[in-house]
Every structure is written in structure tokens, then in C-alpha cells.
Amino acid sequence: MTVRKIVVMGVSGSGKSLVGERLGDLLDVQFFDADDYHSESNVQKMANGIPLTDEDRRDWLTDLADLIRREAGLVLACSALKKTYRDQLRTGDPSLKFLYLKGDFETIWSRHAQRQDHYFTGQDMLESQFLSLEEPDANEAYIIDISATPEAVLKQCIAALSIKPQDDLDQ
Template identity: 55%
Template sequence: MIKKVIVLGVSGSGKSSIGQRLADQLGYPFFDGDDYHSEANVKKMAAGTPLNDDDRMGWLETLNQLLVEHDTAVIACSGLKPEYRQILRNNIDQLAMVYLKGDIETIWQRHQKRDGHYFNGRSMLESQFATLVEPTSDEAIIVDINQDVDAVYHQALAQLQA
């Protein structure tokens, strides 16, 4: 059985909710990548300014360290580029990535229903889509989020257990 899982996708794709449910089902600790951003990163995003590669490096290394330090874990992290995913994967065995794939309109609809999240505005979401290099099926389990959350969860879980 896979011991470590990273749930990938742009902001609003469902990483936290799906990741938490997977962690609960597997009996693994869950770490929401959003909780590990530096104060400077949070302020930048709250002001509507997208993060750049330099902003993300320390954050990605922190998430990788969580994976290294725990025998089992599920982490929610955007993982927008292959080089980001490589940092997350450093020194990790038995790792699966689950990519929550969705289009900008579906995800923007979800964003508009969120309260109290620092990720600010459609331009920020557009920036994530512009940065995104989708993982291939060789790199990640790909789950289409254009279905209800239970179906997304069950599809991800079934593929992890396969």
C-alpha cells in the first residue's frame, strides 16, 4: 500500500477536502499545504499578487520535509509544475500523486462560494492555470473534478488502492 499521497491541483480544485477524506480513510495524518506558507506568501496572495518560483521554494521544501519526517502522510499542495513536484518527491519512497483536474470556470464557481480564504480573486486563479503544467498519467492519478465530491473521493481512493 502507498504510504504517502500528495493531492495536487489549482486553488479551489478540492485538494483539502479530498486529501482530508483520503487521510481519514487510510488512517494517515493530513497536512494542508496552505497552512505552511510563510507570512510573506500569505500577505502577497491576500493582496492579489501571485507567487513566483522563488516564493514557492521554501514552502515546497517544508512540505517535502513533512513527507520525509512521517511514515505515512497525505498532503494537499498545488504542485503546479514538474520541478515543484520533483522537490516534493525528493528522498520519498512509496509516494502517489492524485491530480484533481478541472477547468477554470468550474473552479472559479467554487471559489466564489468560499469564505475567509486568503487566495484572492480570479486573476490569481488565472495565474495558477497559466503556471500549471498538468501531470501526466505516468506521474499522477488523474481525477476529473467535474462530478460530485463523493465521486471524486471514491475514484481517487479506488485508484490509490489498485
């Protein structure tokens, strides 16, 4: 059985979009970035350096679960910082697989410093994400070390999911 619905999760700057996009291409399923589903008020809060609350995320998570439910297959880049958020996403499909891109604060902050034109700004916001993060264990997600190159991280994801590029995704 081939995995059809995957969430690439982690704090901002962990490489979710880059890895997710490449994984979507490899699996020949559509890639979605959860950031594109935030309300304008959530985007404004983050642009102003204000961390989102659970209440801010409620409708966003509902919309993402609906997206997961609608799609036959997808890769979704989503922070999914708390277990309750991941549980809400799983309402879209109980067999949803999570890849947790795990890295330390210094590594991820150095990546943030290289980003341009992203509404997520400030060291305080990244610290807030690390404080909010309820790391999944190996029973809930595949844990992927992001200290290597993006190509090596993608290879870890492929190995964790037991994906072979020649897999027939229609079986």
C-alpha cells in the same frame, strides 16, 4: 503494498483539502494542508492578489519535502503546479503518489465564488495558477475528474490508488 504518502494536487479550489482530509481519514494517516506551511510574506502576497514566484515557493517546498520525509504516512493537499515542484516534493520520498484533481476554469471559479475567509482571492490569481500549471500525465499522477460530487471524486481517488477500506495499513 499500501500507499502511505499521497499528495492531492491541483489549482486552488479544485477540492484538494476536502478530498485530502477524507482520504487521510480513510487511510488512517494524518492530513496536512500545504497552505499552512506558507510564510507570512507569501500569505500576504496572495491576500493582496499577487501570485507567488518560484523563489517565493522554494523554502515552502523544502519544508514540505521535509514533512514528507518525517512522516510514516500522510496525505498532503498541495497545488504542486509545476513538475519541478513535484520533483522537489519527491525528494522527501521517491515513492510519493500524486492525485491530480483536474477541472476546468469555469467549474473551479464557481467554487471559489462560494468560499469565504480564504486568503486566495481574485480571478486573476486563479488564471495565474492555470497559466503556471504543468499538468502531470498519467505516468506522473493519477488524473481525477472533479466535475462530479466530492463523494464521487473520493471514489475515483480510492479506485486509482487501488485502496480497499479494509486494507491493513501496517503491512
